[in-house]
Every structure is written in structure tokens, then in C-alpha cells.
Amino acid sequence: MTFDVLVLAGSRGGTDPVAAYAGVDDKALIRLGEATMLARVVDALRAAGAGRIAVSANSPGVRAEALRIGAEPIDAAAGPSLSTLAGLSALGTPLLVTTADHALLRPEWVRDFLADTPADADVAALLARRDVIARDAPPTRRTYLRFADGDWSGCNLFLLRNPAAEGAVRLWMAVERDRKRPWRIVRRLGAGTLLRYLCGRLTLADALARLGAAAGVKAAAVAARHGLAAVDVDKPADLDLVRGLIV
Incomplete structure (x- = not known):
């Protein structure tokens, strides 16, 4: 599959x-x-077979670095969801989305993610199970979502x-807008879904x-x-962890 990327x-x-x-500006x-x-992120994406690579940034230094490494700087919006919507409008689909702080990103992780995404999925996210992270990564504190079928951590890689x-991006925008009004988020997902999550009975597949x-x-x-993908x-x-892993 040919694909473009938004970083x-x-x-x-x-x-x-x-x-x-x-000791840097960004x-x-x-x-x-x-x-x-x-x-490092752009090099990994290019090695994975990415076509057009755009970097969403508002810092002059980051935009200059994007140009230096052969990527296309585009204007960042007020928040990641709005920036993703702008990138989607500029680049179209299929679009891979990741972040500039995914410092350990490897081309094979990208290729595996694309290969493992179900053919009928409109949108997909890469997540790592707690046991896989424990197996592959040095001791590190990660944020986990706890579901009935295990604890999962995001990997900053989306398709x-x-x-x-676009519907998923717009839902993301709405959740960002309502982050200080959690009752609105619950209303979108339904009280039953929240109750199942709180009781430990909601699986990741059901939540998605x-x-x-x-x-x-x-x-x-x-x-x-x-596990290092997380x-x-x-x-x-x-940063100390990543520096210790890059030799």
C-alpha cells in the first residue's frame, strides 16, 4: 500500500x-x-516506504529542519486533532500519522502495522500490551488503558x-474540546460503556x-x-532512556 505521512x-x-x-528550543x-x-523519525518513515512526508509545526526551527531533511512543513493548528484534520485535508488518504518524539521508530514497525491492520478498517491505531512492553523495553513508566483483555499503551502510530x-478525527476534536467537561465525553460513549469499563468488563475491541x-x-x-514501539x-x-538505547 502506498501511503503519505503526517508527523x-x-x-x-x-x-x-x-x-x-x-537545552534546545524545541x-x-x-x-x-x-x-x-x-x-530519525522521518528517516524511519522514508525507509518504510512513505511517499510524501509532511511535518506539522509552528516553530521556525522545526520547519527549517523539516526542509533540511526533505520533508514538507505545513502549519500546525491549535492542538493535535486540528493539526491532523489540516494534514488530512492537505495530504488525503491513506495517511499515516505519528509524532516527532517517536524517537525509536523503526521501518519494520510501520510495515508490520500496515500489514496487520484489518482490510475493512477505516481507521487504526497501534497499541502495545503491557507484557510485550515488559518483555522488550527497559523499565519505563507508561500510561496504560486497562481493559478486560489486558492493559494497553498507545504507540503514537495511526492509520x-x-x-x-475524517469522522474519527472530528470525534477526537470533540473529545479535546470537552476534556474539562467529562460528562459530555461520557454522553457520547454512553453510560453503559463507561460502567463496563469501570467494572473491568469492557474489552479493547468493544471499546473501539x-x-x-x-x-x-x-x-x-x-x-x-x-514493546519499544510504545x-x-x-x-x-x-529522553534518558532513549539516549541509553541509541548507541
Whole structure:
């Protein structure tokens, strides 16, 4: 499958603690070995077979770095969901979406994700089980979603396969808007779904089916084959971990 890529590298405003820890202006510009974090991500995507690679950024330094490494800078919007919608409009589908802080990204993870995505899925996300992360990654604190069929952590890798996937992005936008009004999020998913989750009876597949129905899409979770796919650079300890793994 031919595909284009959107790399989210926008700033949330204020001082980024990881960038400050590394002594740079923007997290995407942190050097890991001979390359910036953004360059490592773009190199992995290109090796995986990506066509057009766009970098969503509002920092002049990140935009300049995108041009230097042969990617296309596009304007970041106010938040990742709006930036993704803008990228979807500019690039079309199928579109792979990832982040500039996915510093350990490997071409085979991308190829495996695309190969393992169900053929009928409009949108898919890569997630790693807790036991797979424990098997492959050094001790690291990750955020887990706890479902009846196991604990899962996101891997910052998404596939918007066809135009219908825009519905999922718009649901994401609505959830971002309502993050300080959680009752509205619950209302979209249904109280029964929330109760099943709180009682430990909701499986990941059931949750995605409910989310997909709310967005009008067929959504799928793809299990990561390698636990390191769940490691990104959100805090200084993550940067120390990644630096120790890149030799």
C-alpha cells in the first residue's frame, strides 16, 4: 500500500520540559547521536516506504529542519486533532500519522502495522500490551488503558485509511474540546460503556467498536509486535532512556 505521512511536531505553548532539559528550543530538535529526533523519525518513515512526508509545526526551527531533511512543513493548528484534520485535508488518504518524539521508530514497525491492520478498517491505531512492553523495553513508566483483555499503551502510530476516517478525527476534536467537561465525553460513549469499563468488563475491541460507531467509522486496534514501539519522549526520563538505547 502506498501511503503519505503526517508527523505532528507542533508546540503546545510555553516551555517544554524535555526541550529545556536538553537545552534546545524545541523537543523535535533534540539530537540523538548524529541526527535530530525529527530526522530519525522521518528517516524511519522514508525507509518504510512513505511517499510524501509532511511535518506539522509552528516553530521556525522545526520547519527549517523539516526542509533540511526533505520533508514538507505545513502549519500546525491549535492542538493535535486540528493539526491532523489540516494534514488530512492537505495530504488525503491513506495517511499515516505519528509524532516527532517517536524517537525509536523503526521501518519494520510501520510495515508490520500496515500489514496487520484489518482490510475493512477505516481507521487504526497501534497499541502495545503491557507484557510485550515488559518483555522488550527497559523499565519505563507508561500510561496504560486497562481493559478486560489486558492493559494497553498507545504507540503514537495511526492509520487514516480512507476519507471516512475524517469522522474519527472530528470525534477526537470533540473529545479535546470537552476534556474539562467529562460528562459530555461520557454522553457520547454512553453510560453503559463507561460502567463496563469501570467494572473491568469492557474489552479493547468493544471499546473501539463503540468509539467507531460514535464516529461513523470502522475502527481497529493493532497489537504491536515490539514493546519499544510504545516508548516516546514525553518527559526527561524518557529522553534518558532513549539516549541509553541509541548507541
